[in-house]
Amino acid sequence: MTLDPEQLGQSKADLAETLRTLRKRAGLSQVRLARRCNVSQSKISKIETAEITPNLVDVELILQALGAPEQLMAEITALARLANTEWQPIRSSWRRGLEKRQAELAGLESEAKELRYFLPAMITGLLATPEYIRASLHYSPGDTSKTVARKLERQTVLYDTTKRFTFLLTEQAARWAVIPPPAMAMQIDRLASLSHLPNVRIGLIPIGTVINRGPMNTFTVYDDRLATVETFTGRTVFRDARDIAEHLDVFTQYEQEARFGDAARALLEEWASTLR
Numbered sequence: 571m572t573l574d575p576e577q578l579g580q581s582k583a584d585l586a587e588t589l590r591t592l593r594k595r596a597g598l599s600q601v602r603l604a605r606r607c608n609v610s611q612s613k614i615s616k617i618e619t620a621e622i623t624p625n626l627v628d629v630e631l632i633l634q635a636l637g638a639p640e641q642l643m644a645e646i647t648a649l650a651r652l653a654n655t656e657w658q659p660i661r662s663s664w665r666r667g668l669e670k671r672q673a674e675l676a677g678l679e680s681e682a683k684e685l686r687y688f689l690p691a692m693i694t695g696l697l698a699t700p701e702y703i704r705a706s707l708h709y710s711p712g713d714t715s716k717t718v719a720r721k722l723e724r725q726t727v728l729y730d731t732t733k734r735f736t737f738l739l740t741e742q743a744a745r746w747a748v749i750p751p752p753a754m755a756m757q758i759d760r761l762a763s764l765s766h767l768p769n770v771r772i773g774l775i776p777i778g779t780v781i782n783r784g785p786m787n788t789f790t791v792y793d794d795r796l797a798t799v800e801t802f803t804g805r806t807v808f809r810d811a812r813d814i815a816e817h818l819d820v821f822t823q824y825e826q827e828a829r830f831g832d833a834a835r836a837l838l839e840e841w842a843s844t845l846r
Contacts, residue, residue, distance in 0.1 A: 581653040755846050761838055773829060788800040
């Protein structure tokens with residue numbers, strides 16, 4: 571499936587209109603369709619007005635209730651998968667203010683219980699020192715002081731023991747020189763310190779580890795309900811269960827090759843020592 575940003579923006583409305591049209595062609599009211607699907611009439615109404623985006627299970631239930639032919643079901647299911655994918659351009663975040671993006675991320679983190687971060691290139695803000703955060707925002711326009719403050723505020727979520735965090739970092743991510751060597755040594759020391767938290771697992775994948783799948787993108791998976799993938803120009807948000815499952819599979823592959831606990835801290839100590 572090709573993800574065209576313009577398609578992603580229109581697909582939710584297209585899906586709502588398509589499902590509404592099919593229902594009317596079948597001669598069913600929203601109430602009758604809701605009964606067949608064992609859902610509320612208000613949910614059908616919200617789906618048809620694009621107030622909510624149905625997941626693939628909802629769409630398949632509706633199509634089966636409408637007696638849609640197999641080919642049409644395949645086409646509309648593909649449209650539903652597209653509707654459950656959202657493109658968020660970085661320039662949009664700049665216009666709205668990066669601190670608002672931090673509020674959105676804090677919301678995702680507060681709702682999730684199991685959070686998994688794959689970091690092939692840089693250290694995420696939750697694990698970063700203030701100096702590292704300021705340097706990582708160097709290319710962002712305008713005053714970033716509020717964004718730095720919000721990123722630091724978000725770090726308190728790591729101490730919520732009702733949540734579980736797993737961070738997988740490649741050696742490059744841990745050692746990429748965003749800041750001068752002495753400050754990078756302190757940043758690496760922070761990773762080692764955070765690895766002692768009972769609900770935080772920090773895994774390292776050293777250069778030379780044999781893994782036959784390349785680390786293409788930074789991504790985060792929130793429970794099993796949402797995955798975000800970062801690029802230079804923005805991020806893609808996946809809500810389709812299959813996309814989320816595929817990212818979890820990739821995460822598990824890397825997790826199995828990562829070093830945790832004392833083995834990870836030994837590597838971090840070695841890397842920090844070379845910078846001092």
